[in-house]
Amino acid sequence: MLNNLADFAKKASMAQDRRQFLVRAGCLLFTVGGARLWLTPAEARSRGADLQVLDAAQTRTLEAFGEILVPGAAEAGLAHFVDSQLAADPNDCLLVTRYFNIEPPYLPFYAGTLAGLESLSAERHQRAFAALGEAEAVALVRELGAGTPRGWSGPPAELGYLVIRSDAVDVVYGTVEGFRRLGVPYMPHILPPRPW
């Protein structure tokens, strides 16, 4: 049986999938000041790496939304994580959208949810979501999670809440660092590419 297993692994690797996957031991590929660097999303954020898909306004809203959903998400690199995955081949994408029968490319879904949140914030408070006080932001997000808020336009608000909440949970708790935050052992068989 052991021989079979080894043989199988060898044959499988000879027939390797041709698709290039943008990951190398630990990191994802980001561009900083014109140079391509392998960084973790948290590092990418702190070094101001370029985003490939999300624009500056979407990034601001995503980070603010993520921070209200799961404190620590912005610093953990939520925007760089989502951005890098939106840029990936759908078959290699690590986003939870894969479960939800959402047709790739996933950008319109994210863009629509973030734009919907901004319109809601403008309508209710005449300010950008990122400029809201904590209590105001929490109240708005609560409406999203409970269903479609009055005046909402965009993809189903509840789904947007679930997906982006899940992304934020992924970066804050779904990593080796995240397990440490919760005081539980990670116990990997194969350590995933850092930091996921």
Next chain:
Amino acid sequence: MARDHAQVVIVGAGAAGSVFAAVLAEAGRDVRVLETGPVRRLEDFYSSQLWARRLKWAVPHVAETTRDPVWFNLNAGRGYGGAAAHHFAVWPRMHADDFKLRSTFGKGLDWPLDYADLQPWYDRVQDDVGIAGDAAAEVWRPPGAPYPLPPVPRFAQGEVLAKGFTASGLRVAPIPVAVLTRPYKGRPPCIWDGWCEAGCPTGALANPLATYLPRATAAGARLQPGCHVTRVLTDAGGRRATGVEYVDDKGSRRELGADVVVLAAFGVENVRILLNSAGERHPAGLANSSGTVGRYLTCHPSVFTFGLFDADLQNYMGLSGGQIISHEHWAKTGREGAFGSRQYEAAMALKPNDLLGIAMSRADLFHRDLERFMQRAARGLGQMVAVCEDMPLAENRIELDERRDAHGLRLARIHYRTSPDGLGLWREAVTEGERIMKAAGATEVWHGPKVAQHLMGGTIMGKDPAASVTDGYGRAHDVENLFIGGGGLFPTSSAVNSTYTIHALALRAASRLRDDQAALRTR
């Protein structure tokens, strides 16, 4: 130029396909397996819920139009090993009464075989892959060879929840799993770290990459990744399959001739291929003279019940599939509006994120409330799931959608509503599950929404060619050399996880095919 040809062409390198491939390649047949997804190796299975998502389909090629979603993308898998590459390996046997619902109870459908027909194949599969369990503790277990491996251990969560069951008058047993508790046939034992959902890279869990696929390739079966089968081709009379049409990894449309075709592409895709294979002789789809291709789709209506405990439950230890099981509620009758059986699985190893993770158990919480919950639940959350039987209804079906895939073929569309009996069983499980959690000492108890597990039906087997798609071996009534594998064959759902039965049926059919020269006659 002569068309490429193989004696046996298998569509899909998952649970059923890998069994057919191993048996037929070991018998010296020229076997080709066409797999739409990529190559996967055990060492690709990173311990991470995020990376595990690569094992799923990315493009939703199934439209779900009805109120009760069957969650195709969650239940299916893509690439070597299929969904079974990252399945949890909870492997109970179906019970004798599951096979004879119509004749015994006047409900649902009959299978064309009995438990006694399948028992030797359950036993053989168990010996091939290694199953851990405690047959004596499973007082409900149908007859069969003793488990080859001792049962899974209990960690604190298992101990605590077992007390809740006992206090509620329900017996439990160690969960029967195709996971090694000792070294077995060259594979190492489990180390109880709970990463099964991300794919077990050690070979301790019986996923096809650790069991039948290595046997198949060692015996010379050729696996072709990135090959998406679109249609089964037939001769002019439409009674014999001549091969398959597929799109290869470079996007070229090709044909592969075959003496025998085995469809093992997961229930939904098998139906889609058959319907897309419609031709002059079979305008309603191949193997569909009965009109039942796509019909009688079932799944297990399930509910996850959660409890928060003050104690450290060591809930990060164990298996994704749990530590204990109960079939105490097997009796199918005696409940008003809720005919059928129910199974409980409890004490799953939990991870913080993903759809079945800790944070999603309270999707309503966010911000500081979520932070507080996570800190507490990381060690204090207990979980169980009730798996309920579903009744086969003809109107629950897979059919073709108007939308087309990248290859121009119509996508699948699912119409499904939980059967009234399934819903009745589910409702009872919600109430009882919470009672069990409370009896176990949980300080807070809640349950999740109705979820669908294990898709079955769509290409059901039966004795009557006018009312079913295949015979008891999965051979299409209408096409003598076309076999089907997988849960799509199940006329009824039972309340047990389907993959053990999928293996037993595939082993039985493949062995028959191996010994049946007529089916394998050369061109």
